[in-house]
Amino acid sequence: MVTRQVKIPATYMRGGTSKGVFFALEDLPEVAQQAGAARDALLLRVIGSPDPYGKHTDGMGGATSSTSKTVILSRSSQVDHDVDYLFGQVAIDKAFVDWSGNCGNLTAAVGAFAISKGLVDPERVPNNGICTVRIWQANIHKTILAQVPMVDGEVVECGDFELDGVTFPAAEVQITFVDPADDSDGGSMFPTGNLVDQLEVPTSLVASGKLKATLINAGIPTIFVNAADIGYQGTELQDDINSDAAALSRFEQLRAYGALKMGLIKQLDEIGARQHTPKIAFVAPSTEYNSSSGKLITTADIDLCVRALSMGKLHHAMMGTAAVAIATAAAVPGTLVNLAAGGGEREQICFGHPSGTLKVGASARQVDGQWQVSQVVMSRSARVLMEGWVRIPENSF
The missing domain is CATH 3.10.310.10 (Diaminopimelate Epimerase; Chain A, domain 1)
Known part of the structure; x- marks a missing residue:
């Protein structure tokens, strides 16, 4: 036939x-x-x-x-x-x-x-x-x-x-993400209720066995960690991470521990069925670097550096949904993202990613002790x- x-x-x-x-x-x-x-x-x-x-x-x-x-x-x-x-x-x-x-x-x-x-x-x-x-x-x-x-x-x-x-x-094309946090069933966009959690991980992944993380569900479930806590600068480009099989395996294992803490999986081995979510990203204070195009990004250009992995590899720029998570977390004083950006209240940030910079804005407020973000705005084409x-x-x- x-x-x-x-x-x-x-x-x-x-x-x-x-x-x-x-x-x-x-x-x-x-x-x-x-x-x-x-x-x-x-x-x-x-x-x-x-x-x-x-x-x-x-x-x-x-x-x-x-x-x-x-x-x-x-x-x-x-x-x-x-x-x-x-x-x-x-x-x-x-x-x-x-x-x-x-x-x-x-x-x-x-x-x-x-x-x-x-x-x-x-x-x-x-x-x-x-x-x-x-x-x-x-x-x-x-x-x-x-x-x-x-x-x-x-x-x-x-x-x-x-x-x-x-x-x-x-x-x-201006994009507005309305009420981007997943607070269904009366929950918080911070699934553990904390702005910063301490993940218990094997010492083979982090020497101390403990890793600070901001776990947020806004735009897309995301695990934010400090670059310095896992031995990075926050200015890395794709090849720095994607050419290192051991580094990619380590990030995937850390992602599994974060997903478990967020309640997205019940056992670590279930992470293989959630390749798209959650994302894992690492943040650092504003630092000068050359983007993948060779463009110089200065400390005056950005509020912080962010690198994020998608489907097991460092993203060449920044996922739009992760940018929503970044904007949301930056707007909430005390998160790792907010602290990397300098702390305090802020409704707009510009962050550095491997390909350059991106400006995003978010409106956050506390209601009955819970943080809420009404919208996140960014421009794309x-x-x-x-x-x-x-x-x-x-x-x-």
């Missing part, structure tokens, strides 16, 4: 410092329009995973956490929202799609795709000006607002907004790279 390829309408987009394959839910084969094994298998084949060679040669993925991404959009099922945004992080070397979190970078492209696909009520789309696309993030059940520029009824993609980690300038169809063998899902 001859196996044929099926064509599926798709758009390949950059959002922030990530790239992904975007689908309208109604364009997927019927069997993949519901969550389950068929949908996961389809997305794995589109990206080209699992790939033991780690190249994604036979798929649309780019063999990094920033480029092994998929998005499914549909008209929103929620009141006062335009579009439902479902994000799937595809593993590179495993047959696994992680649905546990959001991609903040690709959020910047959601609004443009939704408008172009007619998922936003035409009455809400101005011919000229800014279209506020109300996004329901279906993975984490949160509201995000995207300010998409319009001219002559079309989304503006080109412009002079520069984003470190992206080669060319584009149009600015997005652009359609290719549109048409992806093709995959008919027997692959």
Whole structure:
């Protein structure tokens, strides 16, 4: 029997410092329009995973956490929202799609795709000006607002907004993460109730057997530790970490201990099924360094340095969801992020990452002894790279 390829309408987009394959839910084969094994298998084949060679040669993925991404959009099922945004992080070397979190970078492209696909009520789309696309993030059940520029009824993609980690300038898209903390069931965005915890870890990981950490669930569950406590400066670039297999293994083990403390897993060995969340990041006071592009980042440019790992590797810039966590933690006096930035109350910070800098703002306040953040705001950009169809063998899902 001859196996044929099926064509599926798709758009390949950059959002922030990530790239992904975007689908309208109604364009997927019927069997993949519901969550389950068929949908996961389809997305794995589109990206080209699992790939033991780690190249994604036979798929649309780019063999990094920033480029092994998929998005499914549909008209929103929620009141006062335009579009439902479902994000799937595809593993590179495993047959696994992680649905546990959001991609903040690709959020910047959601609004443009939704408008172009007619998922936003035409009455809400101005011919000229800014279209506020109300996004329901279906993975984490949160509201995000995207300010998409319009001219002559079309989304503006080109412009002079520069984003470190992206080669060319584009149009600015302001993203507002509304009530980004996961305080469901009456809990705190600090899952242990503490601004700083002390993780009990093996002495093979940290000599003292103890590691200070700020554990926060805002944007995405994140474990923040001090760079100095684990032997780093906070100015490291990708190769400094990703070329060191022992370092990557150590970070993964520390991530497991943090996840256990956060209540995200019940046993350490369960961390393998949560590749996308939680993130682990290390922070340091403002320090001068050269970014991956060679640009000098001075202490006057930034409030602190942050490095974060995604899918087991140091990220080349900063995940958008982790930037939400950084902004939130920085706004709360006493967290490790806040202390690295100099302490005190602050509503905006600029942090240094491997590719340069990023400015983020957050509004935090205490209510009945609990810290709350009403919103986090940052600017990104997005652009359609290719549109048409992806093709995959008919027997692959």
